[in-house]
Amino acid sequence: MFLKSLSTALVIFGAIRSAYGASTPKKRATCAGGQTVTNEACCAWFPVLEDILPNLFDNECGDDAHGALRLSFHDAVGFSPSQGGGGADGSIIVFSDTELTFPANAGLDDPIDAEVPFIQAHNVTPGDFIQFAAAVSLSLCPGAPQAGFMMGRPMPVAPAPGPDGLVPEPFDNVDVILARMADAGGFTPTDVVALLASHSVAGADTVDPTIPGTPFDSTPSVFDTQVFIEVQLRGTQFPGSQPGQGEVMSAVAGELRLQSDHLMARDSATSCAWQSFAGNLPAVHTAFTKAFNKLAIIGHDPANLIDCSDVIPAAPPLPANAGPHLPAGQTQNDIEQACATAPFPTFAAQPGPATTVPAM
Numbered sequence: 001m002f003l004k005s006l007s008t009a010l011v012i013f014g015a016i017r018s019a020y021g022a023s024t025p026k027k028r029a030t031c032a033g034g035q036t037v038t039n040e041a042c043c044a045w046f047p048v049l050e051d052i053l054p055n056l057f058d059n060e061c062g063d064d065a066h067g068a069l070r071l072s073f074h075d076a077v078g079f080s081p082s083q084g085g086g087g088a089d090g091s092i093i094v095f096s097d098t099e100l101t102f103p104a105n106a107g108l109d110d111p112i113d114a115e116v117p118f119i120q121a122h123n124v125t126p127g128d129f130i131q132f133a134a135a136v137s138l139s140l141c142p143g144a145p146q147a148g149f150m151m152g153r154p155m156p157v158a159p160a161p162g163p164d165g166l167v168p169e170p171f172d173n174v175d176v177i178l179a180r181m182a183d184a185g186g187f188t189p190t191d192v193v194a195l196l197a198s199h200s201v202a203g204a205d206t207v208d209p210t211i212p213g214t215p216f217d218s219t220p221s222v223f224d225t226q227v228f229i230e231v232q233l234r235g236t237q238f239p240g241s242q243p244g245q246g247e248v249m250s251a252v253a254g255e256l257r258l259q260s261d262h263l264m265a266r267d268s269a270t271s272c273a274w275q276s277f278a279g280n281l282p283a284v285h286t287a288f289t290k291a292f293n294k295l296a297i298i299g300h301d302p303a304n305l306i307d308c309s310d311v312i313p314a315a316p317p318l319p320a321n322a323g324p325h326l327p328a329g330q331t332q333n334d335i336e337q338a339c340a341t342a343p344f345p346t347f348a349a350q351p352g353p354a355t356t357v358p359a360m
């Protein structure tokens with residue numbers, strides 16, 4: 001059933017790509033719903049958008065939005081010039097029998113199960129859908145930047161190589177993660193830190209499986225810079241009864257800290273970039289968007305894709321009272337200064353008893 005739909009998608013996309021590919025001059029068009037796009041082929045994505053906002057994401061920056069964002073990374077990063085893999089090609093769905101056995105992909109069965117019916121219903125390629133859904137998921141998270149979207153990824157031909165190696169793990173050290181990201185897509189250390197802003201709308205189900213849905217910061221339903229602030233605080237506790245693999249102590253009750261995030265905030269290669277994003281949402285927007293748009297097309301020649309960014313909605317702004325802060329109970333002395341060239345910015349603590357973050 002799924003394979004039949006996929007082959008139909010392949011035929012349709014082949015036709016669209018030859019009709020509207022980058023070699024064809026841009027043709028501004030008004031879609032059936034009245035929206036204006038720079039390329040007529042992009043009109044096909046509005047019905048997908050109108051379907052997934054309520055029916056995949058419940059119109060909220062919740063579990064399904066977070067899962068779609070993580071899925072886009074794990075599909076895209078499955079590429080290496082020396083080891084192979086197709087990058088952002090949908091192989092994580094089409095070859096899920098293989099890729100979901102990779103330990104780094106634990107927990108991605110949920111977003112895949114959620115997305116497959118929409119891929120079938122709309123006859124789009126899994127590679128395109130995964131990246132489209134991720135860009136749309138961000139539009140539901142207040143404070144998030146407007147991601148781009150390119151269409152035209154063909155069907156994947158093989159699973160990403162594994163089981164270990166291509167997808168970074170939370171117990172990998174900074175050198176390993178930076179080397180992997182440079183290999184996958186030429187990402188700089190600052191690009192990698194910027195991409196980790198996604199952990200602002202995120203948490204873990206599988207790191208400590210006894211406490212699924214444990215967030216990485218105190219505000220997992222808005223895209224802000226709290227993760228850059230809170231991960232820099234001295235860790236004092238684990239949210240569960242014992243740490244999971246790749247977990248270190250967090251500063252705030254109910255919050256889970258990945259060892260990889262902790263080390264990124266403290267390593268000399270990344271700590272100043274990390275600190276530069278604390279409290280500076282405009283800087284995160286610029287750096288995140290650049291790196292995220294690059295991630296979304298790993299394995300593809302952009303000349304063969306069509307820019308449909310005009311289909312992606314803008315996210316609402318952060319609520320007025322959602323400025324950068326220290327969680328209640330923390331002080332500036334709890335910040336573990338790591339960047340050698342500039343002091344960590346100063347933030348006021350929220351009033352009241354020490355913050356406890358509820359599960360998502």
Ligand code: HEM
Binds near residue numbers: 208
């Ligand atoms: C580069 C190093 C990275 C490491 C080591 C890492 C590791 C992890 C781990 C261990 C989890 C928890 C999974 C679970 O137990 O459910 C997680 C969640 C998540 N990650 Fe990352 N990640 C990295 C980069 C990224 C990037 C680049 C993105 C997106 C662009 C991303 C997006 C997310 C999201 C949205 C979640 C939350 C998923 C949910 O709540 O369902 N991560 N990450």
